[in-house]
Amino acid sequence: MNDLLVAARVDRLPNSRMHREWMFLFAIPLFFDSCDINTFASAAPALVRHWHIAINEIALITSASFIGMFFGATLGGLLSDRLGRKRSLMLFVLISSLGSLATALVPSVPYLFAARVITGFGISAGMVTVMTYIAELFPARSRGTWQSWAMVINLCAIPMTNFVARLLVPYGPDGWRWVFVWGALGIAFPLIAKRLPESPRWSVRAGRFSEAETALAAMETRSMAEGNVLSAPEVVVRAPEPREPWTTMFNPVYRRRTLALCAIWLLQTIGFYGFEAWVPTLLVHHGITIARSLTYFTLINVGAPLGALLAVYPADRFERKHLIALVALLIAAFGLLYGLSFTPVLIVTFGFAVGMLTQTFATLLYSYTPEQFPTGVRNSATGLTYGxxxxxNVANAFVIAAVYTNYGYATVFMYIAGAWFLTALITVVFGPRTTGRSLETLNPGVGVEADAASLTPLAEYPRR
Incomplete structure (x- = not known):
């Protein structure tokens, strides 16, 4: 049993009801994580009004989630590479759900800050694990498509949460608390997660060969029971490879990928959360009522699941790095137009375009990131770049507050557009090509003494 044999057996499986079931199961934690991520943006205007807190305190609380997300992504990634994908995902969903419930009960800003740190930890650890889990379980020819469908369901959470907030937040001084209860409903996920197999790629790297064989055999049996005929996998004679050390992501082979993805995730976070987390509050400070700002925000975010849906068709038909760069440029353009618009129709129209395309971008990046690292550090490296x-964004929250205070509303969106432009540039210049390629082809085992030249041509592979 080795990595290439596991890859051959996973990749030969036809798309089936089994894959569809896994996709729905992965969409559940993603859905409720997105519910919680978007709750504070909707609750913030009510906190400004009822708790009489300043915009800098909103920035502080917003930064709390990102502090938690950083530690969740980096430490959670390490934990997932040690415990396995399945057990760690159930743990992280439980942490984020309990953190969201705690947020609903807090009496003051310090407790709110602490609750958001805990929730952020669970959310990002869970999201990173799902990204890696999908990359490892689904066939190379369709993993981008399945990731996109999971994101379609996930992103339905954004307009649904905005709608729930629109109903509950204006309903008295404690209305905002119930929005966080809504975000905690994912606590039931561990009860149904037993239907997911452990990643056989992870099991092999952990030395659990019998578990990997059992999982693969069950997958093949179920696929054949659905009427599929399986071709014989190519048997590759090679000794099992040891788990890569954490430092692999910084060796000469992977260093460029790691640094490029860190920059892409950094700039994407500035662009995405700069828009999502601040639009309701900035609209209120711009003279629009809380109820109307939440109405605009709800209409803008109706496009979120459509954005993921846009990624379904091209995800495995065109090179992902090119799609990512193109979408980033479109977001920059529409974001600038949004910042220069002051009538309801234009605010909603350009905001809708930004909200939709940011989710197209996120869907593609969720597939693109874990593809670039070997199994032993895939979750750790994905977590580091995501984190x-x-x-x-801890600092970004204060930067946006300062830009708004000193330079005005439109300048905030110029700053955000600049982040998206740099994202496109870095992706085109430094990103490798990944679409349709086996994870093991993209990331052959690299031992401690491996030669960096073994992977040098990867970025130059012709697209299938």
Whole structure:
């Protein structure tokens, strides 16, 4: 049993009801994580009014989530590479759900800060694990498509949460608390997660060969029971490879990928959360009522699941790095137009375009990131790059507050557009090509003494 044999057996499986079931199961924690991520943006205007807190305190509380997300992504990634994908995912969903419930009960700003740190930890650890889990379980030819469908369901959480907030937040001084209860409903996920198999790729790297064989045999049996005929996998004679050390992501082979993805996630987080987390509050400070700002925000975010849906068709038909760069440029353009618009129709129209395309971008990046690292450090490296963006947004919350205070509403969106432009540039210049390629082809085992030249041509592979 080795990595290439596992890959051959996973990749030969036809798309089936089994994959569809897994996709729905992965969408559940993603859905409720997105519910919670978007709750504070909707609750913030009510806190400003009823708790009489300043916009800098909103920035402080917003930064709390990103502090938690940084530690969740980096430490959670390490934990998942040690415990396995399945057990760690159930643990992280439980942490985020309990954190969201705690947020609903807090009496003051310090407790609110602490609750958001805990929730952020569970959310980002869970999201990173799902990204890796999907990359390892689904066939190479369709993993981008399945990730996109999971994100379609996930992103339905954004307009649904905005709608729930629109109903509950204006309903008295404690209405905002019930929005966080809504975000905690994912606490039931561990009860149904037993239907997911452990990643056989992880099991092999952990030395659990019998568990990997059992999982693969069950997958093949179920696929054949659905009427599929399986081709014989190519048997590759090679000794099992040891788990890569954590430092692998910084060796000469992977260093460029790690640094490029850290920069992409950092800039994407500035662009995405700069928009999502601040639009309701900035609209209120711009003279629009809380109820109307939440109405605009709800209409803007109706496009979120459509954005993921846009990624379904091209995800495995065109090179992902090119799609990511193109979408980032479109977001920059529409974001600038949004910042220069002051009539309801234009605010909603350009905001809708930004909200939709940011989710197209996120869906593609969720597939693109874990593809670039070997199994032994895949979750750790994905977590590190994802976490880099989250910790950057701790400072970003204060930067946006300062830009708004000193330079005005439109300048905030110029700053956000600049982040998206740099994202596109870095992706085109430094990103490898990944679409349709086996994870083991993209990331051959690299031992401690491996030669960096073994992977040098990867970025130059012709697209299938």
């Amino acid at each position: 880099a963006g989250r910790i950057a």
